Amino acid sequence: MTVSGQAETMTVIPLVDLRAAHAEVAAEIQAGFDEVMGSAAFVKGEVAAAFEREYAAFTRVAHCVGVANGTDALELALRAAEVPAGAEVIMPANTFVATAEAVVRAGARPAFADVDPDYLLLDPGSLQAALNQQTGAVIPVHLFGQMAPMTAVADVTARHGTVIIEDAAQAHGATQGGRPAGSFGLLAGVSFYPGKNLGAYGDAGAVLTGSAEHARRVRLLGDHGSERRYEHLTIGFNSRLDALQAVVLRAKLRGLAAGNQARRQAAGRYAELLADVPEVILPRTAPGNEHVWHLYPVRVPCRDEVLRCLHEEGIGAGIHYPVPVHLQPAFRHLGHGPGDFPVAEAVARQLLSLPLYPQITREQQVRVADAVRRALT
Numbered sequence: 001m002t003v004s005g006q007a008e009t010m011t012v013i014p015l016v017d018l019r020a021a022h023a024e025v026a027a028e029i030q031a032g033f034d035e036v037m038g039s040a041a042f043v044k045g046e047v048a049a050a051f052e053r054e055y056a057a058f059t060r061v062a063h064c065v066g067v068a069n070g071t072d073a074l075e076l077a078l079r080a081a082e083v084p085a086g087a088e089v090i091m092p093a094n095t096f097v098a099t100a101e102a103v104v105r106a107g108a109r110p111a112f113a114d115v116d117p118d119y120l121l122l123d124p125g126s127l128q129a130a131l132n133q134q135t136g137a138v139i140p141v142h143l144f145g146q147m148a149p150m151t152a153v154a155d156v157t158a159r160h161g162t163v164i165i166e167d168a169a170q171a172h173g174a175t176q177g178g179r180p181a182g183s184f185g186l187l188a189g190v191s192f193y194p195g196k197n198l199g200a201y202g203d204a205g206a207v208l209t210g211s212a213e214h215a216r217r218v219r220l221l222g223d224h225g226s227e228r229r230y231e232h233l234t235i236g237f238n239s240r241l242d243a244l245q246a247v248v249l250r251a252k253l254r255g256l257a258a259g260n261q262a263r264r265q266a267a268g269r270y271a272e273l274l275a276d277v278p279e280v281i282l283p284r285t286a287p288g289n290e291h292v293w294h295l296y297p298v299r300v301p302c303r304d305e306v307l308r309c310l311h312e313e314g315i316g317a318g319i320h321y322p323v324p325v326h327l328q329p330a331f332r333h334l335g336h337g338p339g340d341f342p343v344a345e346a347v348a349r350q351l352l353s354l355p356l357y358p359q360i361t362r363e364q365q366v367r368v369a370d371a372v373r374r375a376l377t
């Protein structure tokens with residue numbers, strides 16, 4: 001792909017290169033698709049069950065239940081945990097809106113905590129301040145590819161006996177103290193949206209849990225409240241994993257660890273290439289975390305201007321996220337205003353995600369870093 005610049009036509013460097021990712025697994029996926037077409041078993045089926053087993057093994061969690069998308073995964077996890085209607089569910093203010101949407105859809109009320117200024121993850125002190133008698137659960141979000149501080153979150157919530165549900169949508173393969181994302185909470189929600197480190201070719205998601213009973217509840221709720229055909233034990237939803245998506249996910253799962261390693265290498269290269277640009281605050285990895293760099297968000301002054309310059313040079317930078325959830329119009333009814341979560345609000349004005357994907361080349365990264373440098377001078 002190219003764009004016409006002032007002086008020349010230049011190749012676009014996308015934020016995420018899904019075409020390059022597809023090229024690596026195209027043949028295997030085609031063969032898998034042919035098999036599914038032949039069987040005509042399009043929803044769930046053996047291929048989805050096989051993926052569930054493989055992803056459970058990858059995350060070292062006993063149960064993985066495939067669902068339709070990551071938002072459903074979080075909603076079904078909250079419902080399976082029986083978080084009471086109207087209870088508060090605390091999450092960081094700096095997350096994708098789906099974390100809060102899932103809470104509302106599960107009949108609970110989003111409550112927010114700030115993030116820490118170093119790693120931009122749920123701040124245990126702010127979490128502690130937000131906990132109260134109404135708290136029904138906390139959702140630490142493993143944002144950008146590294147895990148929220150789970151030991152501190154567990155310590156803070158232990159006194160209240162609060163349920164922990166991990167939002168592991170951006171952290172496929174990330175670990176903390178060697179333990180994988182999704183293996184800490186009672187349940188975890190995962191997204192396989194196409195741009196994720198493990199991405200389907202459409203929407204898909206999963207719930208992870210060590211509890212057979214909670215896995216059973218998620219499966220029941222996601223399949224019209226039914227375990228046996230035409231027997232509906234509860235009012236459920238239609239949220240299941242499609243066989244074609246499972247084919248894609250199985251093929252891509254085999255390359256996930258190598259892809260994450262390539263992302264770490266690329267993140268290291270950006271750190272080198274941008275080390276001499278004092279205006280750029282580089283993302284950092286919290287001690288004990290193995291980062292999988294779903295995104296590479298730097299912090300820069302005059303972010304929108306820098307973004308515009310990068311786009312002009314054919315560089316697909318992005319913003320994650322321009323408006324913290326507590327300031328989104330959809331959540332106005334919660335009564336928050338500017339200044340309530342100052343770190344999340346400040347970083348929302350500064351964050352700029354640079355292109356990062358396993359296949360990105362050093363040459364491409366040099367071009368991105370040079371463009372950032374030019375935009376800041």
Ligand SMILES: Cc1ncc(COP(=O)(O)O)c(C=O)c1O
Pocket residue numbers: 069070071072095096098099141167169170190191192193203204205
């Ligand atoms: C942090 C976070 N939570 C939840 C979701 C929701 O996932 P999905 O888009 O699959 O519904 C996403 C991804 O989009 C996400 O990034």
